[in-house]
Amino acid sequence: MSPLRDPLWYKDAVFYELHVKAFFDSNADGVGDFPGLTAKLDYLQWLGINCIWLLPFYPSPFKDDGYDISDYRNIHSGFGTVQDFRTFLDEAHRRDIRVIVDLIVNHTSDQHAWFQEARLSPLSPKRQYYVWSDTDQRYRKARIIFIDTEKSNWTWDPEAKAYYWHRFFSHQPDLNYDNPEVRQAMLDVMSYWLDLGLDGFRCDAVPYLFEREGTNCENLPETHAYLRELRHRIDDRYQGRILLAEANQWPSDVRAYFADGDEFHMAFHFPLMPRMYMAVRSEDRRPITDIFTHTPAIPDPCQWCLFLRNHDELTLEMCTSEERDYMYYAYAADPLMRRNIGIARRLAPLMENDRRKIELMNSLLFTLPGSPIIYYGDEIGMGDNVHLGDRNGVRTPMQWTSDRNAGFSKADPTQVYLPVITDPVFSYQATNVENQVQPPHSLLNWMRRLITIRKQSPLLGRGTIDFLRPRNEKVLVHLREFQGEAMLLVHNLAGSAQPVELDLRRFRGAVPIEQFGLTRFPQISDHPYQLSLSPYGYYWFRLSQLEDPRAQYGIEDTAI
Numbered sequence: 001m002s003p004l005r006d007p008l009w010y011k012d013a014v015f016y017e018l019h020v021k022a023f024f025d026s027n028a029d030g031v032g033d034f035p036g037l038t039a040k041l042d043y044l045q046w047l048g049i050n051c052i053w054l055l056p057f058y059p060s061p062f063k064d065d066g067y068d069i070s071d072y073r074n075i076h077s078g079f080g081t082v083q084d085f086r087t088f089l090d091e092a093h094r095r096d097i098r099v100i101v102d103l104i105v106n107h108t109s110d111q112h113a114w115f116q117e118a119r120l121s122p123l124s125p126k127r128q129y130y131v132w133s134d135t136d137q138r139y140r141k142a143r144i145i146f147i148d149t150e151k152s153n154w155t156w157d158p159e160a161k162a163y164y165w166h167r168f169f170s171h172q173p174d175l176n177y178d179n180p181e182v183r184q185a186m187l188d189v190m191s192y193w194l195d196l197g198l199d200g201f202r203c204d205a206v207p208y209l210f211e212r213e214g215t216n217c218e219n220l221p222e223t224h225a226y227l228r229e230l231r232h233r234i235d236d237r238y239q240g241r242i243l244l245a246e247a248n249q250w251p252s253d254v255r256a257y258f259a260d261g262d263e264f265h266m267a268f269h270f271p272l273m274p275r276m277y278m279a280v281r282s283e284d285r286r287p288i289t290d291i292f293t294h295t296p297a298i299p300d301p302c303q304w305c306l307f308l309r310n311h312d313e314l315t316l317e318m319c320t321s322e323e324r325d326y327m328y329y330a331y332a333a334d335p336l337m338r339r340n341i342g343i344a345r346r347l348a349p350l351m352e353n354d355r356r357k358i359e360l361m362n363s364l365l366f367t368l369p370g371s372p373i374i375y376y377g378d379e380i381g382m383g384d385n386v387h388l389g390d391r392n393g394v395r396t397p398m399q400w401t402s403d404r405n406a407g408f409s410k411a412d413p414t415q416v417y418l419p420v421i422t423d424p425v426f427s428y429q430a431t432n433v434e435n436q437v438q439p440p441h442s443l444l445n446w447m448r449r450l451i452t453i454r455k456q457s458p459l460l461g462r463g464t465i466d467f468l469r470p471r472n473e474k475v476l477v478h479l480r481e482f483q484g485e486a487m488l489l490v491h492n493l494a495g496s497a498q499p500v501e502l503d504l505r506r507f508r509g510a511v512p513i514e515q516f517g518l519t520r521f522p523q524i525s526d527h528p529y530q531l532s533l534s535p536y537g538y539y540w541f542r543l544s545q546l547e548d549p550r551a552q553y554g555i556e557d558t559a560i
């Protein structure tokens with residue numbers, strides 16, 4: 001079946017997250033836009049990604065970078081018109097690139113017409129679109145998520161003369177899902193965008209839709225029931241489109257968002273993410289293997305979405321307090337790097353710009369079970385700016401060239417929505433796409449190769465996983481299998497060379513072929529299989545049955 005027609009396409013896909021604002025500015029006003037993004041689709045096609053996740057582009061006061069929507073059915077005027085959006089979508093599809101966008105179900109901006117009407121009077125038809133109270137003492141078991149800025153989940157509205165409920169910023173009132181009109185309105189919003197041809201949604205903050213006294217107001221059965229209604233709409237009218245859940249929860253709680261395969265197609269694996277960082281910093285595979293022992297199996301058509309970084313802080317919510325302390329110690333020595341419960345830095349600075357560690361982390365991302373998502377700019381090793389407020393330090397313009405504004409915009413630099421990165425190590429003059437397109441060993445070309453190999457290996461998206469437990473705990477070894485094919489993935493988490501001995505008797509007679517160089521390694525026998533790894537080294541072996549026993553080693557194929 002053509003990959004595009006396969007309803008399980010998301011299992012093989014490589015995702016790429018970007019903000020239209022940050023990608024390319026076509027009209028020199030200092031802000032990226034849809035014509036600009038369309039102009040850069042050739043780059044994304046060249047890179048090889050299959051699906052773009054577009055951050056919110058709707059009209060918004062942008063107090064939460066667009067996660068505060070004031071109109072669900074339009075495009076923020078600075079980003080272009082609905083026609084520009086349609087052109088972008090058509091052009092993406094023409095290149096076999098799918099597009100999913102954020103669906104912000106839990107809350108609106110306080111500037112949304114619904115809220116403006118609701119606050120006017122208790123008799124307003126929109127009053128029941130939000131959650132009101134005379135006291136701020138209800139639902140006290142619900143935690144505060146943005147602890148940096150919010151003191152309570154209730155805010156007094158002097159106009160409404162009542163408190164309204166919000167799980168995030170106080171300018172983001174939560175919608176009232178007990179109201180059938182709200183439930184219907186969100187289904188209609190969904191259909192509106194799907195009718196335009198979108199391929200699905202990353203659904204924001206899904207655990208918090210309903211409130212019930214005496215609970216923590218997360219993951220409630222009512223919430224799941226409604227989310228299944230959204231899924232039902234997809235299955236009914238929009239087959240092949242997907243729903244991806246943002247549920248920052250423990251794996252056992254996230255499992256419920258897959259239900260019986262009839263809720264979400266995909267969900268982010270939040271707890272795995274910080275544990276990849278812990279494993280590399282502590283040179284110990286156990287943070288990774290442990291979290292998988294706590295990760296339940298998911299229904300066959302479902303898929304995890306794996307990520308290293310995104311537009312938010314590197315969240316440490318799914319960590320114990322010891323783990324959190326360790327992460328701050330290891331990766332955020334400077335308090336400026338911390339936001340909420342997390343670390344607002346990009347991948348390359350977190351890895352101290354060590355190419356070996358950047359590759360290792362991406363190699364984990366691409367081989368653990370799930371579909372990988374790349375955060376724009378991480379493919380060239382972009383840096384961050386910890387001095388910018390909120391999470392803006394990881395939201396700076398994409399670095400295309402060494403020209404003014406990193407080639408992102410022809411505007412006056414003071415007009416650009418955020419300053420480009422200029423620090424000596426990560427400056428756009430050195431770190432940019434143009435500088436990395438030609439050199440065959442640039443990070444960008446390595447990422448492109450990684451994506452190619454991944455796409456040639458459906459078992460990485462669809463296969464089972466087994467961890468081998470060699471004695472050397474600095475080495476993570478996992479086996480992926482699918483339809484009779486097997487790959488062996490070996491990662492040295494340490495900054496020093498490491499040996500490892502593997503029991504591969506099950507594959508006796510097979511020849512491991514390393515996938516980056518297509519080099520044949522010694523045939524597997526009954527003896528322990530010995531490998532040595534360079535610091536932060538990794539191998540991706542395809543285990544093939546030997547066809548020509550004389551051509552056992554790569555050297556024999558290549559010797560002159």
Ligand code: NOJ
Binds near residue numbers: 168312
């Ligand atoms: C999750 C989004 O990723 C984040 O950026 C946003 O601030 C919150 N949801 C609230 O909408």
